[in-house]
Amino acid sequence: MNMIQSIIFLIASMVAISGFYIQGIEFIIANIRGQSIQSILIAVLSFIMGFLERSLDLIILGIMVVILRVILINYFLERTIPKKRKFSVEKYLSVPYLLIVDLIFIVLSVILIYKFVFSSMILRESIAPSNILVFPLITFFQGMFLIASRKSTHTQIIGYVEEENAMILFGIFLLPIPLIIEASIFLDVLALVVISSIIVLEKSEHNPVEDLIG
Amino acid sequence: MIFNNTALPILILLVPAVASITFKWGNIKLATAISGIIEIFLSLLLYIDKPAQGVFFIDNISVLFIFMVTSIYFISSLYSIKYFSQHDIYISDDLYFLLLNLFTISMLFTLEINNFGLMWVGIESTTISSALLIITERNETSLEAAWRYIIIVSAGVTFAFISIILIYYVTGTLTTSTLINSSFKSKFLVLAVAISLMGFGTKSGVFPVHTWLPDAHSEAPSPVSAMFSGVLLPVALYVIYRIYEIYPLKTVYVWIATLSIVMAAIFLIYQDKYKRMFAYSTMENMNIALIGFALGGPGIVGALILLLSHSFSKAGAFYSSGNILRLTKSKKIDDVNGLYKNSPITAIALLFSSFGASGTPPFGSFFGEIIIFFSLYQQHFLVPFILVIISVISVFISINFNVTKMTFENGKNNSKIDRTMEIIALISSIVPLAIGGYILILMGGLV
Numbered sequence: 258m259n260m261i262q263s264i265i266f267l268i269a270s271m272v273a274i275s276g277f278y279i280q281g282i283e284f285i286i287a288n289i290r291g292q293s294i295q296s297i298l299i300a301v302l303s304f305i306m307g308f309l310e311r312s313l314d315l316i317i318l319g320i321m322v323v324i325l326r327v328i329l330i331n332y333f334l335e336r337t338i339p340k341k342r343k344f345s346v347e348k349y350l351s352v353p354y355l356l357i358v359d360l361i362f363i364v365l366s367v368i369l370i371y372k373f374v375f376s377s378m379i380l381r382e383s384i385a386p387s388n389i390l391v392f393p394l395i396t397f398f399q400g401m402f403l404i405a406s407r408k409s410t411h412t413q414i415i416g417y418v419e420e421e422n423a424m425i426l427f428g429i430f431l432l433p434i435p436l437i438i439e440a441s442i443f444l445d446v447l448a449l450v451v452i453s454s455i456i457v458l459e460k461s462e463h464n465p466v467e468d469l470i471g
Numbered sequence: 472m473i474f475n476n477t478a479l480p481i482l483i484l485l486v487p488a489v490a491s492i493t494f495k496w497g498n499i500k501l502a503t504a505i506s507g508i509i510e511i512f513l514s515l516l517l518y519i520d521k522p523a524q525g526v527f528f529i530d531n532i533s534v535l536f537i538f539m540v541t542s543i544y545f546i547s548s549l550y551s552i553k554y555f556s557q558h559d560i561y562i563s564d565d566l567y568f569l570l571l572n573l574f575t576i577s578m579l580f581t582l583e584i585n586n587f588g589l590m591w592v593g594i595e596s597t598t599i600s601s602a603l604l605i606i607t608e609r610n611e612t613s614l615e616a617a618w619r620y621i622i623i624v625s626a627g628v629t630f631a632f633i634s635i636i637l638i639y640y641v642t643g644t645l646t647t648s649t650l651i652n653s654s655f656k657s658k659f660l661v662l663a664v665a666i667s668l669m670g671f672g673t674k675s676g677v678f679p680v681h682t683w684l685p686d687a688h689s690e691a692p693s694p695v696s697a698m699f700s701g702v703l704l705p706v707a708l709y710v711i712y713r714i715y716e717i718y719p720l721k722t723v724y725v726w727i728a729t730l731s732i733v734m735a736a737i738f739l740i741y742q743d744k745y746k747r748m749f750a751y752s753t754m755e756n757m758n759i760a761l762i763g764f765a766l767g768g769p770g771i772v773g774a775l776i777l778l779l780s781h782s783f784s785k786a787g788a789f790y791s792s793g794n795i796l797r798l799t800k801s802k803k804i805d806d807v808n809g810l811y812k813n814s815p816i817t818a819i820a821l822l823f824s825s826f827g828a829s830g831t832p833p834f835g836s837f838f839g840e841i842i843i844f845f846s847l848y849q850q851h852f853l854v855p856f857i858l859v860i861i862s863v864i865s866v867f868i869s870i871n872f873n874v875t876k877m878t879f880e881n882g883k884n885n886s887k888i889d890r891t892m893e894i895i896a897l898i899s900s901i902v903p904l905a906i907g908g909y910i911l912i913l914m915g916g917l918v
Contacts, residue, residue: 374662378640404626413622420629427633431640438588438645442632445595452602453621459606460614468612468802469619469686471741 258386265305269392272298272426276399276419280359281352285411289334292415295396295422296326303429310381314436315429322425325443330418330450334411337457359402367394380430389430397423408464410457414450421446479520480527480583483513483537487544487572487579499568500552506572507545514538524648528585535775536582536709539782543701544575547694550790550895554694557797557889561609573600574698578706587645590710591628591635594674597703598624604698605691616683616690623683624673631670634714637663651716660718667714668727674707676754677761678731685738688750689802693793696746697899700753700789701782708757708778712764724765725847729855731758736862739869744802745795748873749788752828755866756781756836759859763843770846776910777839780903784827784836787900791821794888794896795877804873809882816893818878823900825874829867835906 275295279288300322307315371391378387403416428434490506493499514537521529577600581593605617641657673680688696735755742748763774794817799807811818827834847856
């Protein structure tokens with residue numbers, strides 16, 4: 258692995274680590290900002306790869322990540338938290354317990370999926386070993402686990418955005434899909450976050466409802 | 472050729488958009504209904520005048536799906552006009568019809584576009600445009616149902632995006648027409664097709680990712696439930712089928728669909744709310760159609776007959792449910808009785824739509840199911856064949872026992888239902904019978 262490949266590997270690993278940070282924090286606002294940090298890291302990766310491969314598409318992708326994920330999604334989600342509730346937390350959480358379960362779930366799923374499916378994939382020269390695919394997989398499962406383990410609407414939205422971030426990372430490493438499609442996907446996700454933020458205003462937590470059982 | 476290659480598909484997308492613009496002048500209800508009629512006409516025209524493959528990919532299968540979407544869109548817009556004149560509505564009437572139009576456009580876009588990436592965008596857009604429709608009659612339960620719909624479906628559809636990336640990785644293209652006529656072989660394509668079943672299957676009622684379905688169907692207003700059950704789930708099924716065509720995984724698809732049918736039959740046994748009951752019936756029908764698509768050949772014909780018939784009968788079932796809800800103010804089966812005495816038209820509509828949804832002869836769905844079961848047997852899927860037959864009988868008993876009880880058990884209710892709403896429900900429930908009659912005539916001709 259040369260130096261550039263090591264840097265790419267390092268940033269990709271930081272994307273996955275940011276997922277653990279989001280999982281481990283109980284402050285909603287910190288979760289939202291954790292998602293922004295994760296998106297910044299993905300944008301940086303996209304820029305690096307864009308310059309390395311002289312690909313304008315990857316550079317535009319990085320710009321879109323910054324505008325739509327880092328700025329706009331952060332803006333829409335933070336706007337739904339009233340000023341006096343800036344430090345609101347998910348009180349029922351047992352963070353150490355969640356992190357341990359999360360770790361077991363993620364490690365098992367990623368090892369199995371990578372070992373049996375993705376290890377034989379051949380990536381582009383600038384990226385090198387296929388084991389870098391472990392990071393988007395970890396991020397994807399982190400998002401999934403976040404949705405499953407939390408009751409707060411905000412955190413579940415973050416889980417969904419995290420899954421989408423994993424998909425961008427996956428696409429960047431495998432083969433970036435055409436920009437027009439990528440742009441449509443970004444706009445779709447943004448619209449979904451806006452719609453979700455309407456529900457956040459009405460219902461900030463989710464518990465079992467008797468009428469919806471069975 | 473009347474239109475050039477892209478004019479007609481674009482026009483089909485534009486008509487509801489134009490109806491939405493009238494939002495500004497307060498005529499959106501009427502404009503939506505007129506747009507519905509024009510859309511049905513255009514979809515029929517599309518059958519005669521199919522455009523060449525390019526930006527759009529339209530064959531006989533997609534035309535049938537487009538016809539289904541436009542028809543249910545038209546009937547639902549008519550029903551909505553009356554329904555919301557008598558129900559409290561959380562969002563404004565104008566916003567409701569605007570979202571209904573956007574919802575229809577996103578489904579039509581998914582059916583017309585010649586690109587798997589943009590199909591994914593279309594499916595995701597259906598979630599965006601329809602999520603707020605669920606909370607039209609705002610209450611705690613509908614908010615929870617809408618949220619479950621958003622988060623479960625979005626997470627599932629994101630999972631499906633892995634299959635899009637893998638297809639692009641292996642083939643270097645996402646063009647539908649190119650891919651379904653190609654013969655790429657790769658283990659990653661196998662993975663892509665399997666993932667798409669679980670990912671897009673979230674939206675089309677595949678077990679175990681179906682959990683949003685009964686919640687959204689039961690809490691959405693009846694015309695929206697009709698759109699969900701009648702056309703949204705089939706549109707997701709259409710995308711699954713198109714991806715399946717790239718690399719058919721017949722055994723996997725047949726077994727997963729069989730498991731889903733068995734589970735739907737089990738869930739149906741203990742349902743005590745009529746809208747949830749119809750939602751699980753939708754799950755059963757979608758998976759029978761999935762088996763038909765997976766088997767290919769006559770199975771596809773069976774699936775198309777089943778889906779066409781199901782879209783009308785399920786729309787009829789949900790319109791009838793809306794009428795019953797107006798009459799009894801309850802969603803529980805036990806709270807509904809004496810329907811035939813109190814409101815004979817709604818009672819007949821409910822009976823017919825239940826017969827249609829449960830595959831009773833001579834409704835169209837019966838013929839669709841028979842063709843699929845025959846194909847299943849012929850292709851030596853003996854265990855799935857037996858399991859599906861047992862499940863279908865169980866579903867038939869569960870639905871028709873409850874509906875008969877609601878219809879004929881003694882009871883008195885003084886509330887009245889709007890006659891137009893009753894007639895819309897009745898017409899919807901009669902269409903599958905007409906489809907069945909048409910098939911019988913065709914069979915008579917063959918004999």
